[in-house]
Amino acid sequence: MQRVEIRSSSLPVIDRVQASERELAAVWRAIGSVVDPEIPVVSVVELGIVRKVERVAGAWEVTVTPTYSGCPATRVIEDDIRMAIAAAVGERARVVTALAPAWTTDWLAPEGLAKLRAAGIAPPGAMASHDMPVAARPVTFGRPRPAVACPNCGSLRTAELARFGSTACKAQYRCADCLEPFDYFKPH
Amino acid sequence: MHKSGPLFDYLLRLGDNGLVLAQRLGEWVGKGPVLEEDIASTNVGLDLLGQARLWLAYAGEVEARDGKPGRSEDQLAYLRDSAGYRNLLLVEQPNGNYADTIVRQFLFDQWHVLLLGRLTLSRDERIAGIAAKAVKEARYHVERSTDWVIRLGDGTELSHARMQAAVDALWMYTGEMFAVDATERALIDAGIAADAAALEPHWRSAVQAVFDEATLAVPTDSWMQGTRERGGKQGVHTEHLSQMLAVMQSLPRTHPSAQW
Numbered sequence: 427m428q429r430v431e432i433r434s435s436s437l438p439v440i441d442r443v444q445a446s447e448r449e450l451a452a453v454w455r456a457i458g459s460v461v462d463p464e465i466p467v468v469s470v471v472e473l474g475i476v477r478k479v480e481r482v483a484g485a486w487e488v489t490v491t492p493t494y495s496g497c498p499a500t501r502v503i504e505d506d507i508r509m510a511i512a513a514a515v516g517e518r519a520r521v522v523t524a525l526a527p528a529w530t531t532d533w534l535a536p537e538g539l540a541k542l543r544a545a546g547i548a549p550p551g552a553m554a555s556h557d558m559p560v561a562a563r564p565v566t567f568g569r570p571r572p573a574v575a576c577p578n579c580g581s582l583r584t585a586e587l588a589r590f591g592s593t594a595c596k597a598q599y600r601c602a603d604c605l606e607p608f609d610y611f612k613p614h
Numbered sequence: 615m616h617k618s619g620p621l622f623d624y625l626l627r628l629g630d631n632g633l634v635l636a637q638r639l640g641e642w643v644g645k646g647p648v649l650e651e652d653i654a655s656t657n658v659g660l661d662l663l664g665q666a667r668l669w670l671a672y673a674g675e676v677e678a679r680d681g682k683p684g685r686s687e688d689q690l691a692y693l694r695d696s697a698g699y700r701n702l703l704l705v706e707q708p709n710g711n712y713a714d715t716i717v718r719q720f721l722f723d724q725w726h727v728l729l730l731g732r733l734t735l736s737r738d739e740r741i742a743g744i745a746a747k748a749v750k751e752a753r754y755h756v757e758r759s760t761d762w763v764i765r766l767g768d769g770t771e772l773s774h775a776r777m778q779a780a781v782d783a784l785w786m787y788t789g790e791m792f793a794v795d796a797t798e799r800a801l802i803d804a805g806i807a808a809d810a811a812a813l814e815p816h817w818r819s820a821v822q823a824v825f826d827e828a829t830l831a832v833p834t835d836s837w838m839q840g841t842r843e844r845g846g847k848q849g850v851h852t853e854h855l856s857q858m859l860a861v862m863q864s865l866p867r868t869h870p871s872a873q874w
Contacts (some may be wrong), residue, residue: 495747496664525668526743535678589758590652590657598650614750 446481449515453479453486456514459504464499467545467601470507474533477524486511486519492530493614494594531614542611548577548584548599550613574610576601586610621699621738622676624807626690627847629669630701634855635722636663637862638709641760647712653701653713654758655715661751666691668744692866696856703839703846704787704857713776716762717784723756724820725791725813731744732808742804757801767828774829781825782833790845791817797847 456469457479470476470490478489488507492500504521511519531550534542539549551572573582581603588598596609639659646652654701670687678684679690685693704722709715730752733745766773794802801807825832844850 487755492664492747494661494664495668495751496660497664498660516805525747526739528743528747530750580681588654589754592653594657594660612754614754 433514437600450479452514453488453511454521456510457488457507458502460510463498463502465504465542465545465547465595467541467547468534468538470503472535472541473537474531474535474538475503475529476507486515486517488519488521490521491523491524491527493529497594499593509514529614531611534611544578546577546606546608547596548574548608548610550611574599576604576606577608578606579604619676620678620800621806622673622680623797624801625669625673625676627665627702629673629690630699631705631722631726632666632669633717634858635659635705636666637858638705638707638714638718640708642715648737651712658719658755658758659746661755665744665748665751668747669854672740672744672783688819688866692863696851696859698849699846699855699859700849700853701846701855702787703852704784704790704791706846706852706858707784707787708854709710710780711776713766713773713780714783716759716766717777717780719755720759720763721784721788721821722802723759724824725758725788725817726731728816728820729808729810730815732813736807737805748844763824763830764828767825767830777828778830782829785833785835786826786837786839790840790847793838793841793843793845793847795843 440557454471455595457476458469460470462468462473471557472502475491475493476488477491480487490500490504490507490566507521508519511517530553532553534550542549551574574584574586575582576580576584576599579601581601583602584599585602586597587600587607590596591598591609595611595614598607599610600607636659639662640656641656642652644652652690667687670690674684674686674690676684696777702722706720707714707718711730727749730745730749734749736742736743736745763777767776767777768774792810794809794811798807798810822832840846840850845853
C-alpha cells in the first residue's frame with residue numbers, strides 16, 4: 427500500500443522530466459530543419475554551428491557560433507531558428523552568439539559531409555593543426571595543399587582555380603579528368 | 615574632442631583597420647582585373663568588415679562602461695570624421711593599380727596574423743575570443759596575398775616593375791604598425807594589448823622571405839610616417855581617408871533615419 431503511494435507520488439516528476447526531454451528533442455528537431463541559406467543542402471546542426479540548446483529563465487536559448495565573421499547568412503539563420511522553434515513548440519526563443527571556441531569545419535557532421543559531396547561541393551579536409559595553440563602555429567609559405575577529390579568523379583587530379591568562391595566558406599576548383607569545375611568547402 | 619579610456623581607443627584601432635581596408639577592397643567590386651580576384655578581394659573585405667563589427671560593437675560597450683552614451687557599431691562607422699578614426703595610415707591608402715592593392719594587403723596581412731596571434735593570449739577574454747576567430751581568417755588572407763606577391767613580383771617585366779614601385783611607395787607606412795604609444799603601453803602592461811614592437815622582427819623576416827622569392831627588394835628604411843605619436847592611431851590621417859569616408863558615410867549622413 428505504502429509502496430504504491432510512493433510510486434504514484436514520484437510519477438509526476440518522471441513525467442515532467444520526460445516531457446521536458448521530449449520538448450528538448452522537439453526543439454533540436456526544429457533547429458535541425460533550418461538549412462544554411464547559402465548551402466541549402468546542409469542543416470545548421472550538420473554545419474556544427476549550433477553549440478547548445480537549453481532552458482534559461484523559462485525560455486529556450488540557442489547558442490550559435492558564426493562560421494566566418496562577415497558571413498551574411500548569420501542573421502537569416504538566427505531568424506530561421508527562432509521561427510522554427512516557434513512553429514514547433516509555440517514558444518519564443520532567444521539566439522545568442524558565442525565566438526569562442528571559434529567554429530571549425532572539423533565540427534561538420536559526417537552526414538553533412540556526405541550531403542555536400544552529393545550536391546557537388548567537395549567537403550573540407552580535417553584541420554589537422556586546429557588543436558595547437560594559435561600563437562604556436564607557424565605561418566608557412568607555399569605550404570603544399572592536400573589534394574581535393576572531385577565530388578563528381580572522385581579524381582584527385584584537381585587544381586585550385588581561385589582561393590575564394592561563391593560564398594565566404596568556399597574556394598573554386600576544377601577537375602582535370604572530368605573537366606567539371608566545382609566548389610570546395612575550405613577547411614577552416 | 616571625445617575623451618575616453620585607453621581600451622576604447624585600442625578597440626577603435628583594431629576595428630578601424632578592418633573597416634577602412636574593407637571599404638577600400640569594396641571599391642574593387644565590379645572592376646577587379648579578373649572575376650576571381652573581384653570575388654577574392656571582396657571576400658577578404660567581408661571577413662574584415664565582420665571582424666570590424668565585432669571590435670566596434672565591443673568598443674561601444676566599453677564606451678558605455680566608461681560612463682558615456684555608448685555608440686553602436688553603425689554610429690561609430692558612419693558618424694565619426696577622419697580625425698575620430700584610429701586606423702593605420704597604410705590601410706587608407708588608395709587602391710591604385712592591382713600591384714598597389716596587393717602590396718598594401720600583403721604588408722597588412724603579414725602584420726595582422728602576428729597581431730591577432732598575440733591577441734589570442736589577451737587577458738581580456740572578449741579580445742582573445744574575437745582574435746581567435748579572426749586569426750583563422752587572416753591566415754587565409756595572407757596565403758592569398760603572399761601567392762600574388764610572388765606571382766606578380768617574379769612575373770613579367772611590367773608586373774615586377776609595378777610591384778617594386780608599390781613596395782617603395784607604401785614602405786614608409788609600415789613603421790607605424792610597430793610604434794607603441796602611451797595608450798598601448800598601458801594596455802600591454804596590463805596584459806590586454808599585444809606588444810606591437812615585439813612583432814617587428816617576425817614581420818620583417820616573413821616579408822623578407824617572400825620578397826626574396828618574389829625577386830623584390832626590401833627598401834632601405836628612411837622616414838616612417840606616423841611613428842612619432844602623430845599618425846593614424848592618434849587620428850592624424852592622410853587626405854585619402856576623409857575622401858573615402860565622404861563616400862562611405864554619404865547615405866547615413868544625408869538620410870540619418872534611413873533603414874536598410
